[in-house]
Amino acid sequence: MNPSAASSDKEAIIELAAWLRLQYLPGVGPVAARLLLARFGLPSQLFAASREALCELVPARLARVICAPPGQLANSQLALTLQWLAQPGNAVLTLADASYPPLLLEIPDPPLLLYVRGHAELLSRPGIAIVGSRNASVQGKQNAAAFAEALSGAGLTVISGLALGIDTHAHEGALRGAGSTVAVIGTGADLVYPKRNTELAQRIAQHGCIVSEYALGLPAMPGNFPRRNRLISGLARGVLVVEAAAQSGSLITARLAGEQGRDVYAVPGSIHSALAKGCHSLIRQGARLVESVDDILQEMGWPGQHISTPTAAASETxxxxxxxxxxxxxxxxxxxxxxxxxxxxxxxxxxxxxxxxxxxxxxxxxxxxx
Incomplete structure (x- = not known):
């Protein structure tokens, strides 16, 4: 091995270890970590700082935590991460990487680390999120797939959460277009949830991208999914809600999108359908009513051919x-x-x-x- 290459690999491992150590510091979340990095630079420089310098920015208790040796969790995660990175197609992006998605840097609490499977460049391409009910109707699933395929065909990357229902069909439709798809998941990037989407996840990793902010090996936990929603909206230029009940988790994504300055679109439905209540509520609050893909492309000012979504059956009985x-x-x-x-x-x-x-x-x- 080239000595300079070996030295470079060693430095990269040391830097990754410092990022993981920062990620697992008790009492330090993404917002506090970003403030520390703004003051001291890279994590390795933060951990080299004196307690006195740290106390100028954080309480003495937290300064002691930062000065303490790396914990067992950070060390075990480093070994697991290095093993995972040895597999083709896997990558870890840090806040300091030039390839870190620029739109995520605009949100208040971007993750320190992103674990990526597949084509990481999709994270920085123009995209639109498609979300909706897990217990979607047949029509809702068809709409999600049709919108996703047309938007992907127009060159936009479709972002969703790999859940059952609308998410699944949005990913499926997007894989049929040139823009492909990004799945933002609520587990470690080495896991798939729900298991029923294992085969879909494999195709996304091959032709699109799977991304997670969560540690490798972390299983599905209820609190993970509402939190990951900020990344679904944060990676996108806009969020399309296809079908959602009044209390749907998709409305969390739509709210976050509005707070992040993203456009919110909603597909209307029957006044008698419980799965249309969430979309109608969003429209009343100012979301753009969408009947075709062309409505979105025009609103975005997206160049190129506009494609209308099929809206009528070929025959009528x-x-x-x-x-x-x-x-x-x-x-x-x-x-x-x-x-x-x-x-x-x-x-x-x-x-x-x-x-x-x-x-x-x-x-x-x-x-x-x-």
């Missing part, structure tokens, strides 16, 4: 025309069509199997726009 786009029960629909209820149920079943109608809770049916 009398039953679909009578159903409209609001949820309806079979009895009411039978009266509208002057058909026996049994015959109406059989026709609805055929349409459901064809993917044109969705069965909802409460014995209701809703048309799917294909």
């Amino acid at each position: 009398p039953l679909l025309a009578a159903l409209g786009f609001d949820p309806c029960d079979a009895g009411t629909l039978a009266m509208r069509c002057a058909m026996p209820v049994g015959e109406t149920m059989a026709a609805l079943l055929a349409l459901e199997l064809a993917g044109q109608v969705e069965r909802l809770p409460g014995a209701l049916f809703q048309r799917c726009k294909c």
